[in-house]
Amino acid sequence: MATKLIFFLCVAGFMIGCGPNLPTEADWHSFDGKRAFNHVQALVNMGPRPAGSPALTKACSYIASQLEEAGLETQEQVFMANTPRGPLQFRNVIGKTPRSNGAPGPIIILASHYDTKYLPDIHFVGANDGGSSSGALLELARCAAMMPNVWFVFFDGEEAIREYSSDDGLVGSKFFVEQLKANNQVDSIKAVILLDMVGDANLNVSLPANSTGKLVEELFAAARDVGGRDYFKLSKNEILDDHVPFLNAGIPAVDIIDFEYGSALGQNDYWHTDKDTMDKLSPRSLEIIGQTTLRLLARLYANRLK
Numbered sequence: 001m002a003t004k005l006i007f008f009l010c011v012a013g014f015m016i017g018c019g020p021n022l023p024t025e026a027d028w029h030s031f032d033g034k035r036a037f038n039h040v041q042a043l044v045n046m047g048p049r050p051a052g053s054p055a056l057t058k059a060c061s062y063i064a065s066q067l068e069e070a071g072l073e074t075q076e077q078v079f080m081a082n083t084p085r086g087p088l089q090f091r092n093v094i095g096k097t098p099r100s101n102g103a104p105g106p107i108i109i110l111a112s113h114y115d116t117k118y119l120p121d122i123h124f125v126g127a128n129d130g131g132s133s134s135g136a137l138l139e140l141a142r143c144a145a146m147m148p149n150v151w152f153v154f155f156d157g158e159e160a161i162r163e164y165s166s167d168d169g170l171v172g173s174k175f176f177v178e179q180l181k182a183n184n185q186v187d188s189i190k191a192v193i194l195l196d197m198v199g200d201a202n203l204n205v206s207l208p209a210n211s212t213g214k215l216v217e218e219l220f221a222a223a224r225d226v227g228g229r230d231y232f233k234l235s236k237n238e239i240l241d242d243h244v245p246f247l248n249a250g251i252p253a254v255d256i257i258d259f260e261y262g263s264a265l266g267q268n269d270y271w272h273t274d275k276d277t278m279d280k281l282s283p284r285s286l287e288i289i290g291q292t293t294l295r296l297l298a299r300l301y302a303n304r305l306k
């Protein structure tokens, strides 16, 4: 009887399109800081990468080819938007892992912006601001390629051309969330984990106060699991970043950002300057961030994404 029942369940599962059971965990040790660092170097070698530039298009192709190499289903969202510099073309890049059992399920988004701020008077390559989180996200995509229902999203147009307003800054993430709404997918997104400025050799992550409390708790626990708890704290300040359009849509989100990027403790004088270069970053910092994020993913799955 038991054998027949198992056979029946397998056939039923096959008939409703059930696929292989995917692992819900990737060993956090598999995240390699040097690999992430090499991705950052490749992006920085393209020079300044502001929205609408040829270098941005080149960065987009690089990211898409790396996601494909990791075996992910890869899409580009290409769209026009008005900006203080006139209409510009924007490009989000999205890599998706396989669906669990071939069926729609709760989705976790890991995200970064890959554009650099338009600063025509200086040679701004954005090693940390735009580069570091994108390099880390590509390595995360390699490590977590077989975890079900994870989307890796690379936003264009995070940086404001002048200052943040309804038509300046967060252009890619706002468009992405509008698409989620249009496709009735908002309820499927269980968590957004945003990375930004995560490569500083002197790593000191301050999670902005406008992060979802439950995700902050899980992130602290994940950091403790991998031995990196001392690198993370909760800030009293809010930050306007790509996680905000998700929060506004009711989607839980956390922003992993180190906003002390400068020549001395508490300073931020490398930010948005020509001093934001590779020599300020370390593979070890990227590794702490990447391993903590992989562990966080596993914890979210273990908690059934509640």
Ligand SMILES: [Zn+2]
Pocket: 117, 129, 159, 272
């Ligand atoms: Zn910036």
